[in-house]
Amino acid sequence: DAKTTQPNSMESNEEEPVHLPCNHSTISGTDYIHWYRQLPSQGPEYVIHGLTSNVNNRMASLAIAEDRKSSTLILHRATLRDAAVYYCILTEEDSSYKLIFGSGTRLLVRP
């Protein structure tokens, strides 16, 4: 499985945008990029995914570099509830539910 690299932690102020980076230089042409987050004392929850084009949903935006070797999860206005560990995960198309988690980025949101 292709490997992802994320910063261990990041901090943000409430109501400000947050850009969470992920490097995946060995990504293959058919690997999907998924983001999940794990709130304290909960199981992970899906945030967003993409293949080549940038994606938007009600939770976040995903910006994918043109060479696909990196991506950025964008939270447009961080809230205290967004404090969590964010995981960037690559999956093959036919096993998108089989998730190999890296160490993730712990996001701290300051009030």
Place this chain on the structure above:
Amino acid sequence: SAVISQKPSRDICQRGTSLTIQCQVDSQVTMMFWYRQQPGQSLTLIATANQGSEATYESGFVIDKFPISRPNLTFSTLTVSNMSPEDSSIYLCSVEDNHRAPEAFFGQGTRLTVV
């Protein structure tokens, strides 16, 4: 979206004993997955459980230690056998929901402490 119920939510067990964790889903799903999250660590996939076939284990996990049952499309169990303190972790099950593909849903987890 799929709703997952895991039981027990937490337990404290004696070393050398076994614990069976249940995962119940409110809809039929093809694939169920079991993960382990050791204290302060990320999640590690233990195995994939498909109904009607033997579970497929990831490297480092064996059936004798983590036997899995998948009797139908809404239920699975994971047993942690002959427990030692190193097995103290959170165990989570995950499922796919065909109506929300490729989103995976996770249970709240079972927090296991082995003393």
